[in-house]
Amino acid sequence: MNVRGQHFRTIWPKAGDERVVQLIDQRFLPHRFVVEDVTTAAEMATAIRDMHVRGAGLIGAAAGYGMYLAVVKGTDLAAAAELLKAMRPTAVNLAWAVDRQIRALSQAVTPEEKILIARTTATEIADEDAEHCRLIGLHGLELIQQIAARKQGRRVNVLTHCNAGWLAFVDHGSATAPIYAAHDEGLAVHVWVDETRPRNQGSKLTAWELGEHGVAHTIIADNTGGHLMQRGEVDLVIVGTDRTTYTGDVANKIGTYLKALAAKDNDVPFYVALPSSSFDWTMRDGLAEIPIEERGAEEVKHADGWADGREVEVRVTPESSAAANYGFDVTPRRLVTGLITERGICEANEESILALFPERVVGRRGDTPVAGLQSCA
Amino acid sequence: MNVRGQHFRTIWPKAGDERVVQLIDQRFLPHRFVVEDVTTAAEMATAIRDMHVRGAGLIGAAAGYGMYLAVVKGTDLAAAAELLKAMRPTAVNLAWAVDRQIRALSQAVTPEEKILIARTTATEIADEDAEHCRLIGLHGLELIQQIAARKQGRRVNVLTHCNAGWLAFVDHGSATAPIYAAHDEGLAVHVWVDETRPRNQGSKLTAWELGEHGVAHTIIADNTGGHLMQRGEVDLVIVGTDRTTYTGDVANKIGTYLKALAAKDNDVPFYVALPSSSFDWTMRDGLAEIPIEERGAEEVKHADGWADGREVEVRVTPESSAAANYGFDVTPRRLVTGLITERGICEANEESILALFPERVVGRRGDTPVAGLQSCA
Numbered sequence: 001m002n003v004r005g006q007h008f009r010t011i012w013p014k015a016g017d018e019r020v021v022q023l024i025d026q027r028f029l030p031h032r033f034v035v036e037d038v039t040t041a042a043e044m045a046t047a048i049r050d051m052h053v054r055g056a057g058l059i060g061a062a063a064g065y066g067m068y069l070a071v072v073k074g075t076d077l078a079a080a081a082e083l084l085k086a087m088r089p090t091a092v093n094l095a096w097a098v099d100r101q102i103r104a105l106s107q108a109v110t111p112e113e114k115i116l117i118a119r120t121t122a123t124e125i126a127d128e129d130a131e132h133c134r135l136i137g138l139h140g141l142e143l144i145q146q147i148a149a150r151k152q153g154r155r156v157n158v159l160t161h162c163n164a165g166w167l168a169f170v171d172h173g174s175a176t177a178p179i180y181a182a183h184d185e186g187l188a189v190h191v192w193v194d195e196t197r198p199r200n201q202g203s204k205l206t207a208w209e210l211g212e213h214g215v216a217h218t219i220i221a222d223n224t225g226g227h228l229m230q231r232g233e234v235d236l237v238i239v240g241t242d243r244t245t246y247t248g249d250v251a252n253k254i255g256t257y258l259k260a261l262a263a264k265d266n267d268v269p270f271y272v273a274l275p276s277s278s279f280d281w282t283m284r285d286g287l288a289e290i291p292i293e294e295r296g297a298e299e300v301k302h303a304d305g306w307a308d309g310r311e312v313e314v315r316v317t318p319e320s321s322a323a324a325n326y327g328f329d330v331t332p333r334r335l336v337t338g339l340i341t342e343r344g345i346c347e348a349n350e351e352s353i354l355a356l357f358p359e360r361v362v363g364r365r366g367d368t369p370v371a372g373l374q375s376c377a
Numbered sequence: 378m379n380v381r382g383q384h385f386r387t388i389w390p391k392a393g394d395e396r397v398v399q400l401i402d403q404r405f406l407p408h409r410f411v412v413e414d415v416t417t418a419a420e421m422a423t424a425i426r427d428m429h430v431r432g433a434g435l436i437g438a439a440a441g442y443g444m445y446l447a448v449v450k451g452t453d454l455a456a457a458a459e460l461l462k463a464m465r466p467t468a469v470n471l472a473w474a475v476d477r478q479i480r481a482l483s484q485a486v487t488p489e490e491k492i493l494i495a496r497t498t499a500t501e502i503a504d505e506d507a508e509h510c511r512l513i514g515l516h517g518l519e520l521i522q523q524i525a526a527r528k529q530g531r532r533v534n535v536l537t538h539c540n541a542g543w544l545a546f547v548d549h550g551s552a553t554a555p556i557y558a559a560h561d562e563g564l565a566v567h568v569w570v571d572e573t574r575p576r577n578q579g580s581k582l583t584a585w586e587l588g589e590h591g592v593a594h595t596i597i598a599d600n601t602g603g604h605l606m607q608r609g610e611v612d613l614v615i616v617g618t619d620r621t622t623y624t625g626d627v628a629n630k631i632g633t634y635l636k637a638l639a640a641k642d643n644d645v646p647f648y649v650a651l652p653s654s655s656f657d658w659t660m661r662d663g664l665a666e667i668p669i670e671e672r673g674a675e676e677v678k679h680a681d682g683w684a685d686g687r688e689v690e691v692r693v694t695p696e697s698s699a700a701a702n703y704g705f706d707v708t709p710r711r712l713v714t715g716l717i718t719e720r721g722i723c724e725a726n727e728e729s730i731l732a733l734f735p736e737r738v739v740g741r742r743g744d745t746p747v748a749g750l751q752s753c754a
Contacts, residue, residue: 030695193698195677197574197598200693203677207698219700221574221677222599223632227706230634230664255600257607261638287607300572300580300598303680305691312691314682316577318407321570321584323596329604 001166001173001180001213003033009171010058011065011126018119019072021065025052026167030208031306041070041080048094049087055168056242056278057129060093064125067101071118077105090293093277097125126170132275133172135342140178140238140273141185143345147235148187155188155216157235159225162196162253163205164240164273174273175240176209178340183215191217192228196253198299198325222255226262237263237270238340241278246360248333248348249286254326260335272331272348273340279353281360286330297323378543378550378557378590380410386548387435388442388503395496396449398442402429403544407585408683418447418457425471426464432545433619433655434506437470441502444478448495454482467670470654474502503547509652510549512719517555517615517650518562520722524612525564532565532593534612536602539573539630540582541617541650551650552617553586555717560592568594569605573630575676575702599632603639614640614647615717618655623737625710625725626663631703637712649708649725650717656730658737663707674700 001008014020014037025034036052038044044066047053053062063084070080081098088094104121108114147156164175172180182189191210196202203219210217228234237259243251250256250272263270283289300323304313317323336348346352354361378385391397391414398421402411413429415421421443424430430439440461447457458475465471481498485491524533541552549557559566568587573579580596587594605611614636620628627633627649640647660666677700681690694700713725723729731738
């Protein structure tokens with residue numbers, strides 16, 4: 001999507017120098033827009049580990065480009081693969097992208113062939129991610145068009161939580177894709193952006209990317225969505241997901257469940273946007289089976305932002321108080337109106353999901369285990 | 378309650394110098410414990426306006442002491458009354474305390490009588506507030522004892538939102554009173570403290586006062602309570618209220634409604650603790666009738682805390698993004714298990730509330746209008 005009026009992806013081969021990959025170093029957003037040059041697999045591993053890039057789709061693309069850089073530099077491929085995979089062990093797309101490169105490269109003989117195949121494969125991984133998100137946008141656009149028609153020109157208010165935006169993928173995003181599609185179609189769409197404590201992915205990343213693309217938005221404290229729904233100020237909720245069971249239970253950033261409850265209580269449609277790679281075809285009961293990552297207390301005890309012309313981290317609690325930091329919660333399928341995928345929209349239940357992905361009727365019988373929960377940040 | 382092992386109220390006449398009133402200047406908590414000497418009604422007005430003191434009960438007590446200082450200094454009483462009332466126009470207890478002083482002083486003749494009556498009245502206002510909170514604690518204690526008995530010694534986990542602690546009153550607090558009572562009885566009680574963005578009254582004030590009194594507590598992001606309830610980690614929710622209708626609808630800090638929804642969804646008892654002065658005997662429908670204050674966007678766009686040995690405010694959003702800041706939401710009575718008052722516990726409905734306050738059966742027919750919503754911060 002656009003940054004300062006110019007189209008960007010989150011990661012791309014450098015124009016004029018194919019031995020370099022460039023990416024947006026997201027650690028400095030929204031305060032500074034920094035583009036990083038990455039020239040080796042080891043540098044890409046660092047960028048993944050230290051969260052210069054984050055989000056399931058983007059991590060996969062970064063891994064694909066990391067393997068490409070290993071080929072360009074003549075690095076040992078097995079070592080590069082091992083290094084990259086170790087950076088975010090629970091990120092499913094990371095291992096998947098590395099293995100896809102290894103498989104593709106096994107067919108190459110000459111160094112020139114290897115470089116060509118690695119570049120082609122990295123490009124395919126990135127393009128597929130962007131294309132899946134674009135299709136999610138087209139399907140979700142229909143929901144927004146229906147609401148816009150009903151509201152007769154008054155703006156459509158969408159609430160989202162965390163960042164399931166283009167910064168978490170290669171382009172378009174998942175939850176944001178229908179919003180960008182609607183905006184680019186000229187519909188009046190406005191987004192309520194949940195701050196998303198403790199890491200503030202909403203106020204830092206989602207607000208930034210919406211603002212740069214020119215989408216009207218308002219940041220709110222995570223406490224606010226229920227009140228807005230009670231007052232009729234939310235027409236639609238769209239969130240992303242880190243893992244959704246084939247039965248429709250949705251693991252996403254902590255706090256999603258609270259917004260789903262409020263949506264249900266106020267008859268606001270609650271949609272989850274996801275590329276099919278975020279389905280877990282082995283898990284039946286999200287609440288019982290999905291492990292929830294517990295992160296460090298320091299994220300809750302601190303907030304970081306901009307003061308006196310620089311990034312500053314402040315402690316917002318008593319020094320001696322304990323804090324707990326659960327990364328995700330699980331929204332039960334009964335609270336989910338529908339799932340927006342690259343193939344279309346389905347209901348959040350086994351029958352409807354498998355009708356859209358019929359090839360998975362076999363697949364879910366144990367042959368596609370998904371490792372731990374991957375984080376959108 | 379205790380600070381560094383010593384009992385404090387939030388406001389008190391200075392020992393050895395009755396012409397001075399002392400109060401905890403809450404602007405510096407939790408980072409610095411500052412006691413302020415207040416010697417004139419004008420200084421007390423500033424302390425109220427600039428939120429050195431906040432919370433319904435404490436604002437009332439501060440107004441009572443402010444009028445006392447006016448008498449001590451020989452200030453024009455009508456002018457002092459007008460000044461004090463103007464500081465937080467929507468704080469019901471403020472006008473109520475000033476008027477109580479004016480009425481009491483109308484019976485005094487000599488300057489000595491005036492000082493005696495003003496001091497007695499200020500003390501009565503403060504003592505009544507503390508006593509009502511103490512009684513709320515005794516009634517709420519029974520709820521915690523019942524849960525403790527059922528859990529056979531395992532700690533009782535209470536979740537609270539915002540600060541309805543002793544810092545918002547003269548002592549004990551409302552939502553915290555049952556917790557302090559249980560702790561002082563030797564029960565194993567642990568509190569999940571909602572951070573309460575955007576002003577962080579939970580992570581700043583509630584965490585501080587619980588910690589100083591020695592109560593086990595853990596600060597969580599506002600997003601977290603639903604997940605904890607799903608996992609059985611919350612036995613009881615107790616919150617305060619800024620205004621509760623005589624039919625049981627509860628206005629409280631924004632985000633309370635979301636926790637009430639999660640409590641209902643997980644069969645967790647959800648109680649509201651309030652002195653009867655927080656009932657609005659004129660309003661029947663909280664959602665339709667209670668006005669919700671919209672505060673400045675800057676609170677959402679910033680967080681303030683401690684860094685490099687001083688208070689620092691950081692911007693946590695893009696500079697150009699809009700933000701909205703609703704101060705309160707309304708939790709409908711259907712989500713409230715019960716109300717804990719100084720007279721006992723009742724259900725959140727008209728019949729049960731009026732059974733506890735039978736003298737109000739007449740009162741609610743229009744003679745006790747309550748002005749705007751008073752803020753707990």
